[in-house]
Amino acid sequence: PYEFNPEDLDYRSRFACMRASPLKCPNQELCEMLDVMRQTREVEGEERSELSYRRAVAVIKSYPTKIKYRREAEKLPYIGTKLISMIEEYLDTGHISEVDSTLASPRFHSLTAFSSIYGIGPKTAQYLYGLGLTTIEQLETYYGVKPSEQGVMLDSEKDARDVMEENWIKVALGLRHDLAIKIPREGVEEIHRVIMAELDEVEPGCVSTVVGGYRRGKTESGDVDIVFTHPNASRTKGLCKRFMKRLYEKGLVTHVMHLSGFHTHNALRTTHWDSLEKALTIFVLPGHTTRRRVDFIFAQPETYWTAVVGWTGSLMFERDLRLWAKQRGLKFDSSGMTRRRDSKHLYPQTEKEVFDILGLPWIDPTMRNA
Numbered sequence: 249p250y251e252f253n254p255e256d257l258d259y260r261s262r263f264a265c266m267r268a269s270p271l272k273c274p275n276q277e278l279c280e281m282l283d284v285m286r287q288t289r290e291v292e293g294e295e296r297s298e299l300s301y302r303r304a305v306a307v308i309k310s311y312p313t314k315i316k317y318r319r320e321a322e323k324l325p326y327i328g329t330k331l332i333s334m335i336e337e338y339l340d341t342g343h344i345s346e347v348d349s350t351l352a353s354p355r356f357h358s359l360t361a362f363s364s365i366y367g368i369g370p371k372t373a374q375y376l377y378g379l380g381l382t383t384i385e386q387l388e389t390y391y392g393v394k395p396s397e398q399g400v401m402l403d404s405e406k407d408a409r410d411v412m413e414e415n416w417i418k419v420a421l422g423l424r425h426d427l428a429i430k431i432p433r434e435g436v437e438e439i440h441r442v443i444m445a446e447l448d449e450v451e452p453g454c455v456s457t458v459v460g461g462y463r464r465g466k467t468e469s470g471d472v473d474i475v476f477t478h479p480n481a482s483r484t485k486g487l488c489k490r491f492m493k494r495l496y497e498k499g500l501v502t503h504v505m506h507l508s509g510f511h512t513h514n515a516l517r518t519t520h521w522d523s524l525e526k527a528l529t530i531f532v533l534p535g536h537t538t539r540r541r542v543d544f545i546f547a548q549p550e551t552y553w554t555a556v557v558g559w560t561g562s563l564m565f566e567r568d569l570r571l572w573a574k575q576r577g578l579k580f581d582s583s584g585m586t587r588r589r590d591s592k593h594l595y596p597q598t599e600k601e602v603f604d605i606l607g608l609p610w611i612d613p614t615m616r617n618a
């Protein structure tokens with residue numbers, strides 16, 4: 249039901265937002281192997297190298313047919329000599345030795361396991377590994393997490409990011425079995441329905457879109473991401489906070505990790521991508537026991553569609569969307585679009601209009617899996 253004109257897209261483009269990137273591609277196995285390389289760079293905190301692999305994997309993901317020859321890969325952007333030799337090894341043997349040795353590395357497995365805990369980044373993971381810890385069970389002992397630990401409701405009034413981070417690791421460790429369970433599409437839809445019914449009682453007439461991996465067609469999601477607004481801008485004021493209070497009181501939200509837009513003095517030091525009101529939470533459906541991660545993003549009506557585009561992902565798509573916009577004299581982020589020359593705000597009325605303003609061909613969300 250969408251106007252998909254593949255002729256406007258170009259799989260050789262340097263921008264992921266100019267390529268169609270399906271969930272599963274003709275070179276899926278190769279992509280998964282190369283993604284191991286990306287992942288090891290990620291957990292080692294080698295950001296530049298990680299980005300190089302992320303770009304290479306994304307380019308191959310958009311390639312329309314199964315790669316048979318080295319020269320096919322040589323024509324693609326972001327595939328340098330190192331990548332070419334890996335691809336050649338794969339074409340010849342079906343294996344990539346550097347990937348095999350990474351998968352055989354105990355350090356890689358420990359760092360990956362540690363990084364899977366929400367709130368643990370590469371620095372913390374490496375620090376913990378440096379202490380001699382190798383398994384999540386040892387991490388639990390280190391952080392003093394008892395199996396039954398539910399964590400604490402993080403007080404948004406507290407202005408202590410480190411304490412918050414430390415607490416969050418403890419909370420995430422306590423919930424790690426629940427949070428490792430992927431959410432099927434019907435599960436996402438049920439959570440969305442319940443949330444909208446609750447929101448209707450706090451502020452009738454809100455609209456929302458489920459974004460993130462779900463919108464890109466993933467059969468299972470790690471969390472639920474929802475963008476909300478109200479057609480009447482004044483109704484969105486303070487709505488995120490009011491809604492969280494309600495969900496917390498009703499026991500549907502048990503933890504809130506980060507609430508931006510609540511304290512103006514927090515705005516400057518935030519490391520987040522945008523300035524929307526959002527709440528990253530732990531959520532549980534009434535009558536259920538499995539705790540889920542749910543991200544709530546509240547936008548003004550004028551910036552609703554940029555928020556939807558900005559939170560649909562994938563990360564690579566979003567990164568290149570920002571670069572693309574910049575190249576065209578525009579600034580894009582989830583909280584809005586502006587013209588650089590005069591800082592004029594642009595307010596697209598539909599998702600298609602976001603693409604039109606950026607001079608991009610329409611790409612269905614399911615083709616944004618760069």
Ligand code: TTP
Nearest residue numbers: 460461469470471473521558559560561562563
């Ligand atoms: P995620 O929920 O982290 O990822 P995902 O939905 O693509 O996959 P998963 O199934 O693992 O949940 O992020 C959703 C999108 O939101 C992501 O593609 C980019 C965007 N995003 C931001 O704009 N700002 C942020 O701070 C984060 C974490 C994500």
Ligand code: MN
Nearest residue numbers: 363367368369
């Ligand atoms: Mn992490």
Ligand code: MN
Nearest residue numbers: 460461471473
């Ligand atoms: Mn998500």
Ligand code: MN
Nearest residue numbers: 460471473543
């Ligand atoms: Mn999310």
